Amino acid sequence: xxxxxYLLLAAALFSVxxxxxxxxxxxxxxxxxxxxxxxxxxxxxxxxxxxxxxxxPDGQVLVLVAVTAMAVEMAMGFAVTTALFRARDVDMxxxxxxxxxxxxxxxxxxxxxxxxxxxxxxxSxxxxxxNPEHHGGHEDHGDQGDPEDHGGHRGHEGxxxxxxxxxxxxx
Amino acid sequence: xxxVAPPWAxxxxxxxxxxxxxxxxxxxxxxxxxxxGAAPVSGLTxxxxxxxxLLVQRRRTIPGxxxxxxxxxxxxxxxxxxxxxxxxxLGSTAVSDPSVGxxxxxxxxxxxxxxxxxxxxxxxxxxxxVGGYRFLIQGLSYELPHMFALTAAALGAGxxxxxxxxxxxxxxxxxxxxxxxxxxxxxxxLAMAFWGPxxxxxxxxxxxxxxxxxxxxxxxxxxxxxxxxxxxxxxxxVPLFLGGGAGPLLPGWVWTLVxxxxxxxxxxxxxxxxxxxRMDRFTEVGWVVLVPVTLLQVLAVAVYVLVx
Amino acid sequence: xxxxxxFAVCAVGAVASGVAVFVVDSxxxxxxxxxxxxxxxxxxxxLLGLSYxxxxxxxxxxxxxxxxxxxxxxxxxxxxxxxxxxxxxNRAGSLAVSGVVFLLLAAGIVLVPWPEREGTPPPDxxxxxxxxxxxxxxxxxxxxxxxxxxxxxxxxxxxxxRGRYExxxxxxxxxxxxxxxxxxxxx
Numbered sequence: 001x002x003x004x005x006y007l008l009l010a011a012a013l014f015s016v017x018x019x020x021x022x023x024x025x026x027x028x029x030x031x032x033x034x035x036x037x038x039x040x041x042x043x044x045x046x047x048x049x050x051x052x053x054x055x056x057p058d059g060q061v062l063v064l065v066a067v068t069a070m071a072v073e074m075a076m077g078f079a080v081t082t083a084l085f086r087a088r089d090v091d092m093x094x095x096x097x098x099x100x101x102x103x104x105x106x107x108x109x110x111x112x113x114x115x116x117x118x119x120x121x122x123x124s125x126x127x128x129x130x131n132p133e134h135h136g137g138h139e140d141h142g143d144q145g146d147p148e149d150h151g152g153h154r155g156h157e158g159x160x161x162x163x164x165x166x167x168x169x170x171x
Numbered sequence: 172x173x174x175v176a177p178p179w180a181x182x183x184x185x186x187x188x189x190x191x192x193x194x195x196x197x198x199x200x201x202x203x204x205x206x207x208g209a210a211p212v213s214g215l216t217x218x219x220x221x222x223x224x225l226l227v228q229r230r231r232t233i234p235g236x237x238x239x240x241x242x243x244x245x246x247x248x249x250x251x252x253x254x255x256x257x258x259x260x261l262g263s264t265a266v267s268d269p270s271v272g273x274x275x276x277x278x279x280x281x282x283x284x285x286x287x288x289x290x291x292x293x294x295x296x297x298x299x300x301v302g303g304y305r306f307l308i309q310g311l312s313y314e315l316p317h318m319f320a321l322t323a324a325a326l327g328a329g330x331x332x333x334x335x336x337x338x339x340x341x342x343x344x345x346x347x348x349x350x351x352x353x354x355x356x357x358x359x360x361l362a363m364a365f366w367g368p369x370x371x372x373x374x375x376x377x378x379x380x381x382x383x384x385x386x387x388x389x390x391x392x393x394x395x396x397x398x399x400x401x402x403x404x405x406x407x408x409v410p411l412f413l414g415g416g417a418g419p420l421l422p423g424w425v426w427t428l429v430x431x432x433x434x435x436x437x438x439x440x441x442x443x444x445x446x447x448x449r450m451d452r453f454t455e456v457g458w459v460v461l462v463p464v465t466l467l468q469v470l471a472v473a474v475y476v477l478v479x
Numbered sequence: 480x481x482x483x484x485x486f487a488v489c490a491v492g493a494v495a496s497g498v499a500v501f502v503v504d505s506x507x508x509x510x511x512x513x514x515x516x517x518x519x520x521x522x523x524x525x526l527l528g529l530s531y532x533x534x535x536x537x538x539x540x541x542x543x544x545x546x547x548x549x550x551x552x553x554x555x556x557x558x559x560x561x562x563x564x565x566x567x568x569n570r571a572g573s574l575a576v577s578g579v580v581f582l583l584l585a586a587g588i589v590l591v592p593w594p595e596r597e598g599t600p601p602p603d604x605x606x607x608x609x610x611x612x613x614x615x616x617x618x619x620x621x622x623x624x625x626x627x628x629x630x631x632x633x634x635x636x637x638x639x640x641r642g643r644y645e646x647x648x649x650x651x652x653x654x655x656x657x658x659x660x661x662x663x664x665x666x
Binding site for chain 1: 546
């Protein structure tokens with residue numbers, strides 16, 4: 001009976017993580033969801049080891065592999081996030097959809113070259129005082145950036161069903 | 172060799188740690204008094220006077236604090252010290268001697284990372300946050316050499332159980348067998364207790380760093396917790412490298428306390444003598460010098476274990 | 480009996496703090512909610528008798544979440560949650576998908592006839608694990624080591640924006656690298 005309880009715990013953790021990974025827009029929050037899912041795998045593997053075949057060490061080895069997967073996921077995730085942010089001021093999954101199928105979407109415009117000075121100034125701004133009008137603030141830097149670029153940015157947001165961070169006040 | 176103490180001994184651990192921590196605080200005050208030209212004896216009561224002052228001091232309130240994380244961070248420092256000390260045997264008896272005692276100690280001592288960062292973040296102050304970040308960098312610099320130093324001791328004993336590590340030193344202390352690991356352990360002990368040269372997270376150049384906005388009881392908890400933590404890491408050096416309670420004439424628990432007090436005195440004196448280390452410098456030293464040194468030390472111990 | 484109670488508290492707490500990650504406004508609190516979830520599952524693993532792996536999870540998660548906190552503050556627009564905002568897309572769909580997934584998993588967990596336990600746990604699971612990864616399962620250990628090393632190199636290469644030409648000049652002739660932050664070895 002304990003095996004089922006542990007597996008139910010794992011299933012619940014996995015579902016919560018899945019919800020986070022699917023619904024969150026920020027890359028960091030998506031990674032938190034992924035971590036919860038890997039954590040569920042750890043719990044499930046440990047419980048399966050103890051309640052089905054404790055004499056064989058395979059379950060423990062699987063836990064070790066899952067822990068490693070978590071570390072790798074985290075390191076590579078943040079490395080890619082940092083590279084993306086450096087290159088074009090992107091910290092949202094919707095704006096990093098290079099590999100997505102963009103038929104009928106204005107998404108490409110937003111991928112131009114956001115790695116301009118405006119982006120960097122903005123970065124320190126939102127790290128410091130948590131301005132919800134982050135991308136609204138980006139518009140203010142238009143004098144430094146390329147106007148067409150921003151047009152594309154806006155178009156992307158409008159099409160992508162998440163226009164709120166163009167005008168962060170709306171929730 | 173190792174036994175498990177009765178449950179009431181759980182209360183003995185914080186009591187002993189507080190006594191040792193008070194000794195460390197008094198020693199620091201005495202050293203400071205001597206450096207200032209005053210009589211060192213006045214340092215013996217200084218921590219008590221300071222504690223009383225902080226107890227009656229009114230708490231400062233700051234707008235925009237994250238009170239939950241702030242208070243939690245302060246409380247975690249002494250709690251982590253006590254939890255880490257649960258596996259340290261006094262003589263031959265420990266409150267608990269789990270089969271992974273060394274890893275347990277390591278895990279509890281890492282909790283201080285979270286504690287200091289919470290303290291720095293919660294105060295809604297730039298000094299605190301910079302102090303918290305400094306400690307994270309410090310942690311990332313000292314943690315790997317520290318882990319390899321612990322690994323060397325565990326490898327020499329062939330066990331992660333602290334009792335087995337003590338038992339393995341009947342012939343020769345690990346401090347003699349693996350001096351590099353012992354030295355690295357002492358360095359990381361200073362670093363993890365943000366003490367002396369590694370005190371920049373609470374440094375004067377940051378107006379107190381993570382402690383900048385603390386006052387009254389909160390500040391007392393952090394300061395006392397830091398001394399208690401220093402006592403805990405000093406106490407762990409005894410079973411790991413100094414033969415635990417082994418020694419002539421006196422019973423084991425006395426020897427443990429004597430050795431702990433000795434290591435603690437060394438740490439306090441070093442903290443008083445050494446200049447502050449900047450984190451950007453220590454990071455490179457940690458990764459480029461200490462990690463290879465400890466790796467080589469682990470290799471040497473492994474060869475020794477094989478040919479012994 | 481005590482074990483059951485502890486497990487129940489840990490399980491409920493782990494799921495609740497997992498949910499809290501996506502509910503709270505403050506990113507710092509979200510990070511520590513995730514840490515709480517990991518720590519509670521670590522205790523649940525300890526209850527299974529896997530002392531090494533349980534403590535390892537606790538140790539690793541504390542360090543990992545502290546690194547996570549740095550990136551949270553760095554990349555989130557509203558780290559302290561002082562001005563609450565929602566950064567989600569397709570909330571209803573995600574809720575439906577994860578709910579269905581949970582129901583499917585739960586149905587499978589309840590309905591599948593799980594095999595009977597074969598044998599008993601070894602007296603020291605840590606020793607069993609160590610002998611496995613240094614013996615029959617050594618390939619796993621070697622691969623894990625390689626993957627971790629490759630990750631360290633790849634993550635560093637991806638995350639740093641300065642290469643050797645920035646450090647040593649266009650013709651790589653500079654004796655001392657020109658770094659924004661000096662190291663401790665005076666190189």
